[in-house]
Amino acid sequence: MASNTIKFGTDGWRAIIAEDFTFANVRICAQAVADYLHDTGLAKQGIVIGFDTRFSSADFASASAEVLAGNNIKVYLSDSAVPTPVISHAIVHLKASGGIVITASHNPGSWNGLKYKSPDGASAPTKTVAQIEERITKVETQNIPSIKLNDAIRQGLVTISDLKPGYRQQINRLIDLDTIRNAGFKVSVDSMHGAGSGYFKMLLTEGATSISEIKDTENPAFPGMKQPEPIGINLTELSNHVKSHGAIVGLATDGDADRLGVMDENGNYITQLQVYALLALYFLEVRQERGAIVKTITTTNMLNRLGELYKVPVFETSVGFKYVAPVMQRENAMIGGEESGGYGFRGHVPERDGLLAGLYFLDLLARTNKTPSQLLHDLHNKVGHHYYDRCDFYFAPEERQRIIQRMQNAAPAVINGIVVLRKETEDGFRFMLTDGSWLLIRFSGTEPLLRIYAEGHNSQQVRSLLDAGMQLSGVKEH
Numbered sequence: 001m002a003s004n005t006i007k008f009g010t011d012g013w014r015a016i017i018a019e020d021f022t023f024a025n026v027r028i029c030a031q032a033v034a035d036y037l038h039d040t041g042l043a044k045q046g047i048v049i050g051f052d053t054r055f056s057s058a059d060f061a062s063a064s065a066e067v068l069a070g071n072n073i074k075v076y077l078s079d080s081a082v083p084t085p086v087i088s089h090a091i092v093h094l095k096a097s098g099g100i101v102i103t104a105s106h107n108p109g110s111w112n113g114l115k116y117k118s119p120d121g122a123s124a125p126t127k128t129v130a131q132i133e134e135r136i137t138k139v140e141t142q143n144i145p146s147i148k149l150n151d152a153i154r155q156g157l158v159t160i161s162d163l164k165p166g167y168r169q170q171i172n173r174l175i176d177l178d179t180i181r182n183a184g185f186k187v188s189v190d191s192m193h194g195a196g197s198g199y200f201k202m203l204l205t206e207g208a209t210s211i212s213e214i215k216d217t218e219n220p221a222f223p224g225m226k227q228p229e230p231i232g233i234n235l236t237e238l239s240n241h242v243k244s245h246g247a248i249v250g251l252a253t254d255g256d257a258d259r260l261g262v263m264d265e266n267g268n269y270i271t272q273l274q275v276y277a278l279l280a281l282y283f284l285e286v287r288q289e290r291g292a293i294v295k296t297i298t299t300t301n302m303l304n305r306l307g308e309l310y311k312v313p314v315f316e317t318s319v320g321f322k323y324v325a326p327v328m329q330r331e332n333a334m335i336g337g338e339e340s341g342g343y344g345f346r347g348h349v350p351e352r353d354g355l356l357a358g359l360y361f362l363d364l365l366a367r368t369n370k371t372p373s374q375l376l377h378d379l380h381n382k383v384g385h386h387y388y389d390r391c392d393f394y395f396a397p398e399e400r401q402r403i404i405q406r407m408q409n410a411a412p413a414v415i416n417g418i419v420v421l422r423k424e425t426e427d428g429f430r431f432m433l434t435d436g437s438w439l440l441i442r443f444s445g446t447e448p449l450l451r452i453y454a455e456g457h458n459s460q461q462v463r464s465l466l467d468a469g470m471q472l473s474g475v476k477e478h
Contacts, residue, residue: 010445181207230261
């Protein structure tokens with residue numbers, strides 16, 4: 001029978017390569033997907049399979065394709081490593097029943113993973129994931145049908161596909177790239193050795209704007225960083241590049257390019273919450289669009305303030321874009337996003353797209369003729385000063401229950417000298433304070449990590465809130 005180590009988290013199944021993430025387990029997942037597609041009547045529509053630049057991702061994708069072909073399901077297999085949003089768009093473009101993405105996104109290089117996408121290109125909802133997980137436990141490993149890749153190609157069951165042209169056409173429908181091309185910007189890009197390498201150059205060629213890229217070669221070890229996550233601690237080289245090249249902005253994408261990180265013209269990191277607020281303001285003020293804003297509980301109260309100012313509704317969800325996407329679709333939302341730097345947009349697939357987010361940010365700069373720091377200053381003048389930070393702590397598996405028990409019992413009346421308005425437990429443990437600041441303690445859905453988040457009115461308050469979160473949870477910095 002199948003391994004019981006395969007568990008899907010916030011966005012797919014992730015595990016250590018050669019420990020739990022093995023060819024045998026990937027084939028089990030692929031068979032469970034095939035069973036799900038046959039049982040739900042979706043098999044005849046075919047499936048898209050893509051992969052990132054991690055160790056053996058292409059081989060894991062081929063193994064998945066061989067199993068799907070063995071189940072007589074048509075496969076569109078990417079001909080190269082591609083960003084996850086490119087795969088998501090291809091699912092819709094090709095009218096496929098869904099997609100498999102071999103990626104561990106921002107996790108360290110020793111990890112890999114498998115994401116399953118719905119027919120709309122979004123992260124599979126909890127119900128679908130549960131149905132696939134149920135089938136995983138029933139897979140008889142010795143009976144998994146498979147057709148060798150070359151044979152499957154000859155039989156027409158697998159088509160090796162270039163997914164980039166369709167995505168490029170979609171981008172051209174969503175944004176006038178000539179505005180950015182003609183702006184004459186110098187833009188620094190850090191692809192973090194991931195699947196987003198070369199895309200900003202490809203999309204913005206033939207103009208006065210120049211793209212200078214670092215870490216643009218495939219390297220599954222992701223040297224020089226703990227993990228390919230576009231947050232400040234990993235972007236020192238990008239910061240230096242912005243300053244030395246006189247760039248107006250620095251853009252970074254994570255391992256599978258569904259997340260965006262931004263540096264201002266001075267090489268200072270703009271937090272994901274500030275980027276989200278700036279993107280929302282861009283749609284409201286510059287593009288004069290109106291529509292709902294969807295945010296996870298880890299994102300900023302600046303969005304609530306923008307909602308009040310521009311009279312648009314703001315909806316809040318649990319952490320994970322699989323919770324954001326359904327609300328975006330239900331409300332025809334203008335924008336949806338999360339603290340991790342993942343943002344989705346109306347008119348596109350209901351999924352995060354770090355490349356499109358970066359292009360929209362460049363369009364904001366071009367159409368306002370302002371630098372990132374000037375735009376951030378304008379934002380704070382409009383909604384007030386908001387500061388944010390997050391701390392991550394690895395923990396031993398046996399510590400998890402102790403931390404949960406400690407947080408369930410925590411009922412502070414005051415945190416950092418501010419009265420606690422309420423404690424929320426829908427996704428982790430969030431303490432809302434009377435001055436509008438907040439503290440959140442929750443477990444990562446993809447790694448053995450405890451995350452502590454805080455937003456306040458100055459950097460000192462945020463640091464004090466994070467310290468209070470460490471005391472409440474009992475974790476220690478290593």
